[in-house]
Amino acid sequence: MDARSLRGVAHPLRMRILELLRLDGPDTATGLGRRLGENTGTVSWHLRHLAEHGFIEEETGRGTKRERWWRAVRVAHRLDTTEFRDDPDTRGALALYVHEIVQQHFNRVVSYLAEDWAPEWRDAGTLSQWHDLRLTPQQLAALNEELEQVVARHRAAAHSGSGEGTPEGTSESAPEGTREGIPEEQPIVVQLQAFPRKERDER
Structure with a gap:
């Protein structure tokens, strides 16, 4: 941009x-x-x-x-x-x-x-934070790149049947199953925040 x-x-x-x-x-x-x-x-x-x-x-x-x-x-x-x-x-x-x-x-x-989500979806979602890492700038960049590749791999697998990937920021309808009325798939938002923090004596 x-x-x-x-x-x-x-x-x-x-x-x-x-x-x-x-x-x-x-x-x-x-x-x-x-x-x-x-x-x-x-x-x-x-x-x-x-x-x-x-x-x-x-x-x-x-x-x-x-x-x-x-x-x-x-x-x-x-x-x-x-x-x-x-x-x-x-x-x-x-x-x-x-x-x-x-x-x-x-x-x-x-x-x-x-x-209000069904238990299957509520249990599958997560809001996570890890705060006990100490990394160099290069290690932090590598961590973020690796996590981005994981998301990209799952996104490609999810859309492999459509013949093309889905670019970031687009929305497509997903097929729904009938198991107990719970959709087999839902649109998923992945939010990952990984950044350095100031230690107490640096603030």
């Missing part, structure tokens, strides 16, 4: 719109406005900005001239924050973007805890 794209997406409502399109699939400005409690005209304005910067696109062959359907672009966006930390023109956009991403992750955890 370059500086222009970062500035184009770094807006709380814009990022929320993009999150909904990525998680739940295509929608209209009217539908998004209803879900977000926002004016349709305001949502349409932000949708045009997201499209201009390549984060979403119109779903052709669907809707009308007055009611356009939008979908998230099926591509992974990677942000290297080191490119922008010392740039005064993008530092504010970077701070807002990272804050909103962390808030989205937090909100998903809160929603998961508040939802």
Whole structure:
């Protein structure tokens, strides 16, 4: 993600719109406005900005001239924050973007805890933290890369039957089984936070 794209997406409502399109699939400005409690005209304005910067696109062959359907672009966006930390023109956009991403992750955890899941799903999920590691920067980078590869391997296996992988941030419907009315598959969100912390005498 370059500086222009970062500035184009770094807006709380814009990022929320993009999150909904990525998680739940295509929608209209009217539908998004209803879900977000926002004016349709305001949502349409932000949708045009997201499209201009390549984060979403119109779903052709669907809707009308007055009611356009939008979908998230099926591509992974990677942000290297080191490119922008010392740039005064993008530092504010970077701070807002990272804050909103962390808030989205937090909100998903809160929603998961508040939802009523069958015991099989509740037992399968986890919120984990390990705090007794001491690593060098190189070891921390290797840890994160290895964990990312594990997720990528499971994602590829889950979509091997469809003939293609699913890029980060997209949503596809999964087949449901009938065992006691519990779906055999559900869309899964993987959240992993691995970062250094300041020790007491460093703060």
